[in-house]
Amino acid sequence: MSLLELKDVSMEYNGKVKALEHINLSVERGDWVAIMGPSGSGKTTLMNIIGCMDTATGGSVVLDGVDITNAGRPELMRIRRDKIGMVFQQFHLIPYLTAVENVMVAQYYHSMPDREEAIAALARVGVAERADHLPSQLSGGEQQRVCIARALINYPVLILADEPTGNLDEANQNLVMQIFRELHEEGHTILTVTHSPEVGAAAERCVVIEHGHMKAQ
Amino acid sequence: MFLTMVFYSMLRRKTRLFITLLAVAVGATIISGMVTVYREVPAQMSRAFRAYGANLLVLPSGERTEVSEERLKEIRASLADYEIVGIAPFLYDTLAVNKQPVIVGGTDFAELSRVSPYWQIDGAYPREGEKEVLLGSEFAQRLGAKKGSSVSISAGEGKAVQNYTVSGIVRTGGKEEQLAYVALPQLQRMTGRKGAVSLAQVSVVADGEQLEEVVSKVAAGTRDVTPQLVKQIAHSEGTVLGKLQALVLLVTLVVLVLTLICVTTTMMAVVTERRKEIGLKKALGAGNRDIVLEFLGNGCLLGAFGGIVGTGLGYIFAQSVSLNVFGRGIEFSPLIAVFSLVLSIIITGLASLIPVRIATGVDPAIVLRGE
Numbered sequence: 208m209s210l211l212e213l214k215d216v217s218m219e220y221n222g223k224v225k226a227l228e229h230i231n232l233s234v235e236r237g238d239w240v241a242i243m244g245p246s247g248s249g250k251t252t253l254m255n256i257i258g259c260m261d262t263a264t265g266g267s268v269v270l271d272g273v274d275i276t277n278a279g280r281p282e283l284m285r286i287r288r289d290k291i292g293m294v295f296q297q298f299h300l301i302p303y304l305t306a307v308e309n310v311m312v313a314q315y316y317h318s319m320p321d322r323e324e325a326i327a328a329l330a331r332v333g334v335a336e337r338a339d340h341l342p343s344q345l346s347g348g349e350q351q352r353v354c355i356a357r358a359l360i361n362y363p364v365l366i367l368a369d370e371p372t373g374n375l376d377e378a379n380q381n382l383v384m385q386i387f388r389e390l391h392e393e394g395h396t397i398l399t400v401t402h403s404p405e406v407g408a409a410a411e412r413c414v415v416i417e418h419g420h421m422k423a424q
Numbered sequence: 425m426f427l428t429m430v431f432y433s434m435l436r437r438k439t440r441l442f443i444t445l446l447a448v449a450v451g452a453t454i455i456s457g458m459v460t461v462y463r464e465v466p467a468q469m470s471r472a473f474r475a476y477g478a479n480l481l482v483l484p485s486g487e488r489t490e491v492s493e494e495r496l497k498e499i500r501a502s503l504a505d506y507e508i509v510g511i512a513p514f515l516y517d518t519l520a521v522n523k524q525p526v527i528v529g530g531t532d533f534a535e536l537s538r539v540s541p542y543w544q545i546d547g548a549y550p551r552e553g554e555k556e557v558l559l560g561s562e563f564a565q566r567l568g569a570k571k572g573s574s575v576s577i578s579a580g581e582g583k584a585v586q587n588y589t590v591s592g593i594v595r596t597g598g599k600e601e602q603l604a605y606v607a608l609p610q611l612q613r614m615t616g617r618k619g620a621v622s623l624a625q626v627s628v629v630a631d632g633e634q635l636e637e638v639v640s641k642v643a644a645g646t647r648d649v650t651p652q653l654v655k656q657i658a659h660s661e662g663t664v665l666g667k668l669q670a671l672v673l674l675v676t677l678v679v680l681v682l683t684l685i686c687v688t689t690t691m692m693a694v695v696t697e698r699r700k701e702i703g704l705k706k707a708l709g710a711g712n713r714d715i716v717l718e719f720l721g722n723g724c725l726l727g728a729f730g731g732i733v734g735t736g737l738g739y740i741f742a743q744s745v746s747l748n749v750f751g752r753g754i755e756f757s758p759l760i761a762v763f764s765l766v767l768s769i770i771i772t773g774l775a776s777l778i779p780v781r782i783a784t785g786v787d788p789a790i791v792l793r794g795e
Contacts, residue, residue: 260707260789281711287788288709299704303432308425315425316709357708 209233210271210396217265218252226252227419239397241410249419250400258367259287271364288317292358296370298350300342306353307338310360317361328356332386348379355386368399372406384409430721445730447690448772451683452734456764458676460742466665468750470629473661477540478625478654485650490620495648502645509627510538513608516622517615520578521604522567528604530611539627547571547592550607556591560601564593579614632662687775695779699786706788716780723776724769731768735761
């Protein structure tokens with residue numbers, strides 16, 4: 208059974224604006240899939256649906272054997288917390304918490320904060336020595352690596368990355384992509400949304416969306 | 425982790441912390457100060473009212489015309505629980521001063537100066553043990569006597585005539601100006617009424633209810649005397665105090681509402697500022713309960729910090745009001761401090777409710793949309 212199965216998924220806002228139409232997508236465990244497309248194509252809407260932050264108005268979505276098509280907010284929150292790790296283009300670290308505390312926040316909402324485990328996650332992405340620094344004291348690349356450590360800390364079945372290199376210079380972009388490659392090699396399932404052809408090319412499979420329709424897979 | 429987030433969300437955002445804390449502390453200062461003033465006003469005003477004379481008379485009961493000095497001592501002892509400003513005994517008798525009949529009052533001038541500080545003396549009260557007399561201004565004018573004049577006092581025809589020096593002239597605006605006053609023991613000797621007084625004027629720091637208690641206590645102690653409230657003083661005191669307390673209460677309530685609005689606005693600004701952070705936390709798996717607890721925790725902590733600062737400043741404020749208005753300091757009240765602290769926490773907790781409701785409505789998708 209696929210880890211993620213989208214069948215005929217559509218999304219309409221106010222019954223008029225069609226953001227997505229008849230999307231079919233299957234992601235196996237260990238896959239690395241890139242979702243590409245121009246601005247306004249519906250990539251973010253698709254990410255919101257897969258990331259359990261929104262529900263589709265049509266079709267069905269099954270994640271790790273759980274049908275989330277018509278799940279309520281509390282259930283979506285639980286699934287998001289237990290099964291998904293998120294990496295954001297703008298990092299979204301909590302400004303008043305240190306790097307390790309930012310990782311521990313994800314642990315706190317999931318189960319129990321464990322500083323040693325959080326430090327190990329930071330070490331995994333090469334920023335353990337920056338554990339006690341605030342986000343404002345970290346470079347963009349370091350912040351994104353903290354963000355990846357936070358996404359990994361609860362052992363998610365799916366890593367959702369929204370333009371993970373969008374705010375990084377080339378050196379840091381390469382560093383982050385190397386981490387994604389390693390995660391993929393370790394068997395993590397990764398879904399990235401990107402404009403970048405390099406990031407798209409690094410994935411095993413590329414899905415192109417235009418005007419809410421899937422153009423190529 | 426909860427405490428880490430609650431503490432550091434404030435401590436590592438010092439500007440916001442300062443502004444919010446200022447709002448809470450100012451509110452707590454005013455509340456603590458006003459509650460202290462509200463509580464202290466009756467006592468302070470009662471003391472201030474004591475300058476207007478006695479609020480209780482002790483008169484002989486029934487057919488009696490005199491009260492013994494011993495009885496007055498017992499009454500003073502029975503009122504040990506109250507703040508007695510003074511008990512001035514008075515013995516009245518008609519004597520001849522420079523051969524003119526006049527009512528002479530014998531009293532304890534030290535007590536009299538405490539009970540009736542409004543008496544205006546041109547000169548001084550008669551000194552203890554000296555043959556000195558205090559003349560009412562009207563009577564002094566009739567005699568043509570001045571401060572330092574010598575007058576003769578006789579208890580009646582055929583009785584010894586004694587010379588007294590006028591130590592001062594008294595003005596009160598009342599009937600006291602028609603009388604003459606000498607030391608109580610001297611009048612008792614002259615009239616042969618040793619140990620007797622006609623009445624006593626009592627000045628006691630007490631509000632209406634306490635005064636009634638005092639009256640009951642004096643009445644219960646003996647059948648020889650009848651305690652009688654000086655109605656106009658007690659009534660005016662009660663009326664003024666009631667109005668003043670109502671005013672302070674009203675101001676306190678207005679400040680309470682303003683503080684609530686001020687803190688709510690500040691907390692709403694905090695929520696708006698942290699909207700993205702709330703969205704992120706929800707994206708990471710925080711439930712509404714987690715968000716509510718964090719913001720309420722923030723609010724209560726701010727309330728506690730602001731309450732502690734405000735309670736201290738409020739005491740200083742109340743102390744300053746009391747010293748400037750009543751010329752007398754006030755004691756620190758732990759009860760008011762705890763009340764003010766708890767009230768600050770409750771107010772900031774309540775003020776956090778609307779912002780918290782807004783916080784729970786934040787859509788986690790905003791972090792993916794980059795809004």
